[in-house]
Amino acid sequence: NAGVTQTPKFRVLKTGQSMTLLCAQDMNHEYMYWYRQDPGMGLRLIHYSVGEGTTAKGEVPDGYNVSRLKKQNFLLGLESAAPSQTSVYFCASSYLLANEQFFGPGTRLTVL
Amino acid sequence: RKEVEQDPGPFNVPEGATVAFNCTYSNSASQSFFWYRQDCRKEPKLLMSVYSSGNEDGRFTAQLNRASQYISLLIRDSKLSDSATYLCVVNALNRDDKIIFGKGTRLHILP
Numbered sequence A: 001n002a003g004v005t006q007t008p009k010f011r012v013l014k015t016g017q018s019m020t021l022l023c024a025q026d027m028n029h030e031y032m033y034w035y036r037q038d039p040g041m042g043l044r045l046i047h048y049s050v051g052e053g054t055t056a057k058g059e060v061p062d063g064y065n066v067s068r069l070k071k072q073n074f075l076l077g078l079e080s081a082a083p084s085q086t087s088v089y090f091c092a093s094s095y096l097l098a099n100e101q102f103f104g105p106g107t108r109l110t111v112l
Numbered sequence B: 001r002k003e004v005e006q007d008p009g010p011f012n013v014p015e016g017a018t019v020a021f022n023c024t025y026s027n028s029a030s031q032s033f034f035w036y037r038q039d040c041r042k043e044p045k046l047l048m049s050v051y052s053s054g055n056e057d058g059r060f061t062a063q064l065n066r067a068s069q070y071i072s073l074l075i076r077d078s079k080l081s082d083s084a085t086y087l088c089v090v091n092a093l094n095r096d097d098k099i100i101f102g103k104g105t106r107l108h109i110l111p
Helices: none
Strands: A004-007 A010-013 A019-025 A031-038 A042-049 A065-067 A073-078 A087-094 A107-111 B004-006 B011-014 B019-025 B032-038 B045-050 B055-057 B060-065 B070-075 B084-092 B098-101 B105-110
Touching: A004 A087, A019 A031, A019 A087, A019 A107, A031 A073, A042 A065, A042 A073, A042 B098, A073 A087, B004 B084, B011 B019, B019 B084, B019 B105, B032 B060, B032 B070, B045 B055, B045 B060, B070 B084
Parallel strands: A010 A107, B011 B105
Antiparallel strands: A004 A019, A019 A073, A031 A042, A031 A087, A065 A073, A087 A107, B004 B019, B019 B070, B032 B045, B032 B084, B055 B060, B060 B070, B084 B098, B084 B105
């Protein structure tokens, strides 16, 4: 089992460009999450999903959109990237909200 | 009071020593608690869950104090490989369904 995988691992964007980060899990988990991690800020929840076809806002959703068309995939979109979105993005999944979360290796995004 | 608070450290501890740190939480409705470990430039990984009765796994002991609203992590006989950032996670399984990560405590084990 691969667990949780993220694509791409690194990306550099110019301000105003768009991109999609892909997260995939092979553990049949219902819950999936997108976090960003910045120095001194800890992990902050962007959006999450409680099942296929559902999404919900987390703590810092502005500037991001998500989709969960298939249970195993959770996509995070940036429509118009801004330098403030320079961060490390982690995807995670869990069987239930109360359970352990399994994290992907992260995507390091730089917006110039 | 912040929702989840941790001392950021760093804790500089000699190898073989015992170290403990706490994590306080503000929401009394919180129901599940975890400690994660995060190595530099890596993803967080579960270290252990924290149960009401406490939890021990080898050199690591986690405890929950609901009355004072904090969880603790104790590391005995510390190893160089224990150097990492330790994150506490608090889940408030009410209608807000909040999952809050602490900002982490950095631990450096010194040879």
